[in-house]
Amino acid sequence: MKVILIGGTGHIGTYLVPKLVEAGHDVVCVSRQQSQPYADHEAWQSVEFVGIDREKSEEHGDFGAQIVSLNGEVVIDLICFTPQSAQHLAENLKGKVRHFLHCGTMWVHGHTVQVPTTESAERNPFGTYGINKAKIEAYLLNFHKEYGFPVTILHPGHITGPGWLPVNPAGNLNPEVFLRLAQGEEITLPNLGMETVHHVHADDVAQAFVKAIANRESAIGESFHVDSEQALTLRGYAEEMAKLFGQVPQLRFQPWEVWQKSVSERDRELTWDHIAHSPCGSIEKARKLLGYQPKYSSLQAVQEAVEHYFQKEGIHYP
Numbered sequence: 001m002k003v004i005l006i007g008g009t010g011h012i013g014t015y016l017v018p019k020l021v022e023a024g025h026d027v028v029c030v031s032r033q034q035s036q037p038y039a040d041h042e043a044w045q046s047v048e049f050v051g052i053d054r055e056k057s058e059e060h061g062d063f064g065a066q067i068v069s070l071n072g073e074v075v076i077d078l079i080c081f082t083p084q085s086a087q088h089l090a091e092n093l094k095g096k097v098r099h100f101l102h103c104g105t106m107w108v109h110g111h112t113v114q115v116p117t118t119e120s121a122e123r124n125p126f127g128t129y130g131i132n133k134a135k136i137e138a139y140l141l142n143f144h145k146e147y148g149f150p151v152t153i154l155h156p157g158h159i160t161g162p163g164w165l166p167v168n169p170a171g172n173l174n175p176e177v178f179l180r181l182a183q184g185e186e187i188t189l190p191n192l193g194m195e196t197v198h199h200v201h202a203d204d205v206a207q208a209f210v211k212a213i214a215n216r217e218s219a220i221g222e223s224f225h226v227d228s229e230q231a232l233t234l235r236g237y238a239e240e241m242a243k244l245f246g247q248v249p250q251l252r253f254q255p256w257e258v259w260q261k262s263v264s265e266r267d268r269e270l271t272w273d274h275i276a277h278s279p280c281g282s283i284e285k286a287r288k289l290l291g292y293q294p295k296y297s298s299l300q301a302v303q304e305a306v307e308h309y310f311q312k313e314g315i316h317y318p
Helices: 011-022 042-046 054-060 063-068 083-093 128-147 176-182 202-214 234-244 256-262 265-277 284-290 298-313
Strands: 002-006 026-031 048-051 074-077 099-103 151-156 158-160 187-190 199-201 222-226 251-254
Touching: 002 011, 011 026, 011 042, 011 202, 054 063, 054 083, 063 083, 074 083, 083 099, 083 128, 099 128, 099 202, 128 151, 151 202, 158 202, 158 298, 176 187, 176 234, 176 298, 187 234, 187 256, 199 202, 199 298, 202 222, 202 284, 222 284, 234 251, 234 298, 251 256, 256 265
Parallel strands: 002 026, 002 074, 026 048, 074 099, 099 151, 151 222, 158 199, 187 251
Antiparallel strands: none
């Protein structure tokens, strides 16, 4: 089938494009510019690139029409962040596409009541990103119910892999946390370190998209979590990473009110966002209906990403 991939040269697309090509699909990659994927693969040689600035095109009101003109049977949207953007594209694609797949986020759940969280759990989103993604999900699923629009929504956790840093055991993106753990130095975590993060390797996210296409009848009209098998507590995450580096964990804990004063504003904002959400998603639905089976545990995905970062930066540890 002909697959139109919107935003295909980023984290997910780096792994998704080769999988789509290997599955026998013709792939058209739509992006603002032909940037390089995070990893080389010969499959990219068979991909057609179409340059469209989505933001400008949506301002002109013709983005959906441009996507329709590419005549794809399947459209995958990896970079939709507002309900208006989702509505514009879906209304243009109505009756003109066999399958539409949207990349959502575990953030649609916001505050959860029971863990692991299932897809049927009540939505309690907070923050602009989570609220908008929840609105997009609600709109697309309702569009399916009213008009039969063939949509599938995949909700990844914290995507990681070689080429970008994962959310660290302090709940932010400061690489210093990993460096200190690698050197056997003490790190300080907020509260008791029992909040959770739920990583997923970009390769596994790509796997889920391919399996959703292959299992179209089971996937249409549904949302699926795309995570690793298990989430990590911040404390457990820090302890296991220290051990992977051959170190004895050196951890200290401080109440949030104290801890937040010791870090930068950016680190504070990211940590609060992550510990306030504390995602822990069930993947049983994706496993049962799509045959999704993550290859990476959270720790394996993180370790691969961190080792790549250290190598790239020339960082050595004992």
